[in-house]
Amino acid sequence: MPTRILATHPPSLRSVMLSALAALLAIAPLASSAWAQSGNVEITFATFLDPNNKNEPRAAAQSKMIEAFEKAHPNIKVKVQVDPTQQPSMRALRSKTSSPDVMRFTNFTMLEAAKTGSLVKLDDLIKRDKVSETDWLLPLSTGKVLDGYYGLQQDFRIPVLLYRKSLLQKAGVTPPKTWDEVCAAGGKLNKDNVVGYAVPLGSGGGIGGAQPLAENFFSSMISEESGTYFDAEGKKPTWSKQDFVRFAQTIKDLYGKCQAVPQTNLQAGYTEVHDGLRAGTVAMSTFGLFRYRAIESGGAGDDLAWAPPPAYKPDGKNVVYGFQLTINANSQFKEQAWQFVKFMTSPEAQAIAAEGGEVVARASVYTNPELSKGVTDRQKAWAQLVKDRGQFVNYSILSVNFHQALGDAMQRMVLSNSTPEAAYDEMTARYNEAVRKAE
């Protein structure tokens, strides 16, 4: 009987397709549960390094590290989510989503990230798996925020003086060590469409406000002697009015009395200083060491050089920061994410990262002969600079608002020739207003 029915009433294409769809829907959960039941897991790693960017050696090193991790942990696959601004990751933390599982945050956004309550506290895991607290360029404890460890340090950055050798030779100046020397040297270099010493007060290329000013200048200049920047809560600045006035006067003098920088730099940010150093229209600036290779290959070539950053005293302290790897507290794969974080910050993986040009956080990468094969003399010198002159500070949890207020106040001070005290009042009022609104 069934055969006759089938013969006289063959299934229509529509019914065949519906049946196939139903079968697929039935199988799909089984398939995914089979994958999960076999212990295979895919974790999402949010990072600003795009694996598809063939111009970026750090991205290539990152891919190598991930490959090595997956080889050592066959049940864990890593999916990279490109997040250049950290904003999608911050959004994920605030909305308590389960993805990404692992995120990179700069030290100056770590407090903000930890305060969302969506980061795993790593203290117990560090103890459990005996992660070294000493094999780091700066002790691991310096990277704590709030009440403990919320991330493991991957790399360090310290502002350095980047300069064009030929321009300094032509002007007969040597790399300055103090702000007074910057004033003198900058004035001699600032001519013929060349910016003597770039002081970016704008926001180009950053994630909001005068980030290059704060990151490469203000944070170091204001904390050089006190060693502090913001309180542990990240709300109140810990500098005095006197320290701020000294900083503001230095900036004002560079634009004014020293004639080290033209007013066209008022709107310059990362992008403009980077391109100026590439093109030779900026003679020198305090800038991020992580930009060195890009500037060198992007036009400066062998003419680019670096020196320790200027400070109020020749060996004055400079702020150090970098990236930490964190784990999403809402992740479904916290243990796997921890294995990944632990691996990526291990000396073996960091030796791979060093091949990409990073100043990696692990001290043994620079001293162990096996691990230091991919480390250049320049990276070793930077690592030494981090150890000798670097200091960690606390940052504001409203860093974008703070950078905006700082940049606007400095620009207004230079443009209207007002006093550093007035700049302090303006910046303080605006920042306090932002804190009040956030509360």
Next chain:
Amino acid sequence: MTIAAQQSMRMRLPAWLSAAAFVLFVAGPLVWALSTSLKTEVKAVAFPPVILPDPLTFQAYIDVFTHKTFAIELFNSVLYATGSVVVALLVGLPAGYAAARFHFRGKNFLMLTILATSMVPGVALLVPTYYLLDSLGLLNNEFVIIVISAARLAPQTVWFVQNFVATVPVEIDEAALVDGATRPQILVRLILPLIRPGIAAIAVLGMITTWNDYITVAVFAPDTLKRTLQVALVNQVFDAVGISWSYTMAFSIVASIPVVLIFLFAQKWFVAGLTAGTVKG
């Protein structure tokens, strides 16, 4: 040349000069972008700047087309733009027809509400929409992106279609009704062919809007495989090694080509559609 012709030329000269100045003003940045895209990376930032690339190189374009994710980003851009227009039209056409032909209580209020929803800035809805999608597990979902983009286009689509349908004499509908046609049949077989230029105008505007949209995809589909050309372009600006200007300019030009082609192809209908409602009777 006769005196009248000379006088005519003198009178038109200021207009020509103004038009030429305006064209230079508008075209200048485009010419500079094209010039930069044909320079080497070093020459792109050289000072003093020169307009003519020397050496001239197409390396930036080669890099754009051979980039690993370019094809995916292009596909996603086409998918979201086309999909959102199709969905917006599927919703807007019947709604606009109903608004033009039917009279019911509260119609004006309803139409104004529809229009008012399009005045809410998209940025204001980002956070609640994000929470909603995340709780439903719908982030990084291309169909959701299409629906969100279509929802943004739908209010104006309804209003435009209403206006276009209003230019078609209602007697056509009445005659068809007398012949036994249903409303859907009238819409599809009689009205749509008559308002084709209007639909083309709506489609072109909708495609351009969705093609150029950055924030929707960047926020709701951050996955690399779901991003569009616009998101990829903005990521160039935040590149960790600084901006590669020749690559960025080449990328911008390549990303603009489909929209320009669509507009060139549909401009006849586009202009007709925009002016269709101006003459009544």
